Amino acid sequence: MPKDFILSAEGVTKSFDGFKAIDDLSFYLDEGELRTIIGPNGAGKSTFLDLITGKTRPDIGKIEFKGTPITKRSEYQIYRMGIGRKFQTPSVFANHTVYDNILLGLEGRRGVWSTLLFGRTSTEQRDRIYDILKTINLAHKANEQAGTLAYGQKQWLEIGMLLAQNPQLLLIDEPAAGMTDEETVKTGELILSLAGKHTIIVIEHDMVFVRQLNSKVTVLHQGHVLREGTLDEVRNDERVIEVYLGRKKNV
Amino acid sequence: MSATFRKTEIILLGILAFIALVLLPALNAWTPPESFFHISNFTINLYGKYLSYAVLAISVDLLWGFTGLLSLGQCLFFSLGGYAFGMYLALKVGKLGQYKQDLPDFMVFLGYKELPAHWEPFRHFWFAASASALVPALVALAFGYLAFRAKIRGVYFSILTQALTYAGCLMFFQNSFMFGGNNGLTDFKFVLGHDIRNAATQRGLYIATGALLFLTYIFCRWLTQSKFGKIQRAVRDSENRVLFSGYAAPNYKLFVFVIAAAIAGLAGALYVPQVGIINPSEMATDKSLEAIVWVAVGGRGTLVGPVVGAFAVNALKSWATRAFPDLWLIILGGMFTLVVLFMPKGLVGLPGQLYSLWQKISRRRTNAPPDGDTSFPEAPSDHQNPNPES
Numbered sequence: 107m108p109k110d111f112i113l114s115a116e117g118v119t120k121s122f123d124g125f126k127a128i129d130d131l132s133f134y135l136d137e138g139e140l141r142t143i144i145g146p147n148g149a150g151k152s153t154f155l156d157l158i159t160g161k162t163r164p165d166i167g168k169i170e171f172k173g174t175p176i177t178k179r180s181e182y183q184i185y186r187m188g189i190g191r192k193f194q195t196p197s198v199f200a201n202h203t204v205y206d207n208i209l210l211g212l213e214g215r216r217g218v219w220s221t222l223l224f225g226r227t228s229t230e231q232r233d234r235i236y237d238i239l240k241t242i243n244l245a246h247k248a249n250e251q252a253g254t255l256a257y258g259q260k261q262w263l264e265i266g267m268l269l270a271q272n273p274q275l276l277l278i279d280e281p282a283a284g285m286t287d288e289e290t291v292k293t294g295e296l297i298l299s300l301a302g303k304h305t306i307i308v309i310e311h312d313m314v315f316v317r318q319l320n321s322k323v324t325v326l327h328q329g330h331v332l333r334e335g336t337l338d339e340v341r342n343d344e345r346v347i348e349v350y351l352g353r354k355k356n357v
Numbered sequence: 358m359s360a361t362f363r364k365t366e367i368i369l370l371g372i373l374a375f376i377a378l379v380l381l382p383a384l385n386a387w388t389p390p391e392s393f394f395h396i397s398n399f400t401i402n403l404y405g406k407y408l409s410y411a412v413l414a415i416s417v418d419l420l421w422g423f424t425g426l427l428s429l430g431q432c433l434f435f436s437l438g439g440y441a442f443g444m445y446l447a448l449k450v451g452k453l454g455q456y457k458q459d460l461p462d463f464m465v466f467l468g469y470k471e472l473p474a475h476w477e478p479f480r481h482f483w484f485a486a487s488a489s490a491l492v493p494a495l496v497a498l499a500f501g502y503l504a505f506r507a508k509i510r511g512v513y514f515s516i517l518t519q520a521l522t523y524a525g526c527l528m529f530f531q532n533s534f535m536f537g538g539n540n541g542l543t544d545f546k547f548v549l550g551h552d553i554r555n556a557a558t559q560r561g562l563y564i565a566t567g568a569l570l571f572l573t574y575i576f577c578r579w580l581t582q583s584k585f586g587k588i589q590r591a592v593r594d595s596e597n598r599v600l601f602s603g604y605a606a607p608n609y610k611l612f613v614f615v616i617a618a619a620i621a622g623l624a625g626a627l628y629v630p631q632v633g634i635i636n637p638s639e640m641a642t643d644k645s646l647e648a649i650v651w652v653a654v655g656g657r658g659t660l661v662g663p664v665v666g667a668f669a670v671n672a673l674k675s676w677a678t679r680a681f682p683d684l685w686l687i688i689l690g691g692m693f694t695l696v697v698l699f700m701p702k703g704l705v706g707l708p709g710q711l712y713s714l715w716q717k718i719s720r721r722r723t724n725a726p727p728d729g730d731t732s733f734p735e736a737p738s739d740h741q742n743p744n745p746e747s
Contacts, residue, residue, distance in 0.1 A: 159601065185603035197598045199591045206587055216603050218585065218612045225584025267602065 118167030200253030211267030414663030422658030425593030438622025445485030489626035497618030541636025656703025
C-alpha cells in the first residue's frame with residue numbers, strides 16, 4: 107500500500123528531553139501533490155521536515171520516500187534521492203555571489219573528486235543558472251554577494267537553489283516570512299507554477315497565502331495530524347478552531 | 358589555469374620567485390662577503406627556515422581560513438614530516454657519529470645492535486621524502502575520518518586536534534618508540550651525499566624550500582578557486598546548507614585536512630636539515646598556536662597573508678627574543694589580541710582597511726556630519742565571517 111505514495115510516514119515519534127515534538131504521526135503524500143501544513147507554534151511542523159530530510163532521526167516509526175526507507179540516511183544522501191528543502195530562516199551562502207549560490211545548487215555530480223577535476227561550468231549550465239535567476243528576479247544581482255541581499259531576496263535565492271536542484275519532492279518552510287504582500291503573492295505564483303512538475307510540501311502561517319495555494323491542508327497539533335482536508339473544511343472543524351484558531355472564528 | 362590567475366598576479370609571482378629563488382642565492386654565492394649586496398649564509402639559512410614556516414602557515418590557512426577548521430595540531434604533521442626526513446638524515450651519518458658505529462648514536466647508547474625494522478626503509482632518500490608527506494597524510498586520514506564522521510565541529514574539533522598533537526609529543530618523548538626520545542634526531546652530516554654544513558648545501562635547501570612554497574601557493578590558489586574551493590568555503594560559512602545541498606561535507610573536510618597535513622609534512626621535511634635537529638618539542642601545542650598567530654596576523658583566507666605573517670612574526674621573534682627574551686610570549690599574545698580586535702583581515706587587509714577609513718574621513722570633511730544611520734561606521738565584520746560555525 108505505502109508504495110503508491112511518494113512520501114509516507116507511519117507511526118513516527120520523536121521526543122526531545124521527554125517532550126514529544128512528533129507523536130505517532132502518520133502522513134501520506136501522492137506524487138505531484140501540493141500540500142500545505144499548518145499548525146500552531148510548537149506543533150512539530152519544522153521537526154517533521156527535519157525528520158524527512160535526515161537532520162534528526164525518529165525514535166519510532168518509519169518514513170519512506172518512493173517506497174525506500176530514509177530514516178537511517180544522512181542529509182546529503184536524502185538530498186541525492188530527490189528531496190530538497192528550503193529553511194524557515196533563509197539559508198544561503200552569504201560570502202558567495204548570487205550566481206555561485208545557484209551554481210552550487212545545480213544538479214550534477216557532487217563528489218570531492220568530480221568537483222575538483224570536472225568542476226567547470228558548461229554553457230548550458232550557465233544558461234540554466236541565468237534562467238533560474240530570471241525566474242527569481244535576481245539576474246541583475248548575479249555578481250553580488252548573497253549576504254548583501256534583502257531578506258525576501260534571500261528567501262527567493264534559496265528557492266532558486268532548490269529549482270537548480272530540480273528535486274522530486276520540495277519541502278518549503280514558511281516561504282512568505284519577511285516578505286511584502288506583493289512578494290508573497292509572487293512567491294505563491296512561483297510555487298503554483300512548480301506544482302505538478304514537483305511534489306511540494308509547504309509550511310505556512312499566513313492564511314492569505316495558504317488560500318492562494320488552494321491545496322489540501324494538513325493541520326498538525328502537538329505532533330500529530332489533527333485534520334486533513336480543504337482549507338474551508340479545516341477552518342470549519344470544531345477541534346481545529348479550538349486548538350489552532352482559538353475562539354476567533356474569522357481569520 | 359588561465360582563469361585562476363590574473364596577469365598581474367602571474368607577473369608579481371614571477372618577480373617574487375626570481376628574487377627569492379635566483380637573486381638572493383646568487384648574491385649569497387657570488388658576491389664577496391664585504392660587499393653591500395652580500396647575503397650571508399646565516400641569512401640564507403634563516404630565510405630558508407622562514408620559507409618552511411610559510412608553507413606550514415599556508416596549510417593552516419587552507420584549514421582555518423578556507424574551510425573553517427581551526428586545527429591546533431598542524432605542527433604534529435609538520436614534525437612527522439620532519440621526523441621522516443630526519444630519520445633519513447640520521448642514517449646518513451654513518452660511522453661519523455660519536456660512537457663511530459653504523460647505528461644512530463642514541464640507539465648505540467640504548468644498547469641496540471641492529472637497526473629497528475621501521476627504520477630500515479628510511480635509508481632511501483625517495484622513501485623518506487615520500488613518507489614525509491604520506492605519513493602525516495595517513496595520520497590525518499585516520500584521525501579526520503573518525504572526527505568528521507562523528508560530526509565533531511568548531512571548538513571541539515580544535516580541542517581534539519590539540520590533544521592529538523600533545524599525544525604525539527608524549528609518544529615521541531618515549532625512547533621505546535625509537536625516535537630518539539627527548540633529544541630527538543640531530544648531528545646530521547650529509548643530505549644526498551653533500552655535507553649538510555656546507556654553504557652550497559644550505560643554499561640548495563633554501564632554494565628547494567622556496568620552490569616548495571611557490572608550488573604550494575599555486576596549488577592552493579588553484580584548489581581554492583575551483584568548484585571544490587567554492588564548496589570548501591561554503592562548508593566554512595554554512596555547513597548545514599552544504600549538507601542540504603547534497604554535498605558530503607565530511608568528505609570535503611577530510612580531503613582538505615589530509616592535503617594540509619601532507620603540505621605541513623613536506624615543510625617539516627625541509628625545515629629539519631636547515632635547523633639541524635628535530636625533537637618532540639616541535640610538536641608541543643604552543644608551536645601550533647604560533648602558526649595560528651602567523652595566519653591571523655598575515656590575514657586568513659588569503660593564502661598571501663600566511664606567508665606575510667610567517668615572515669613578519671618570525672622576524673619579530675628573532676629580534677624580540679634577543680632584545681627582550683622574557684617578553685616574547687607576551688608580545689605574541691598581545692599581537693594576536695590586537696589583530697583579532699582591530700585588524701580582522703590581518704596585515705594584507707590593512708591597506709583596504711585604511712583606505713575605507715580614509716574615505717570615511719574625507720566624506721565627513723566634505724559633507725556636514727549627517728544625522729542618522731550614515732554617521733555610523735561601517736562594521737568591518739560585514740565582509741568576513743567571524744564565526745565559522747554559524
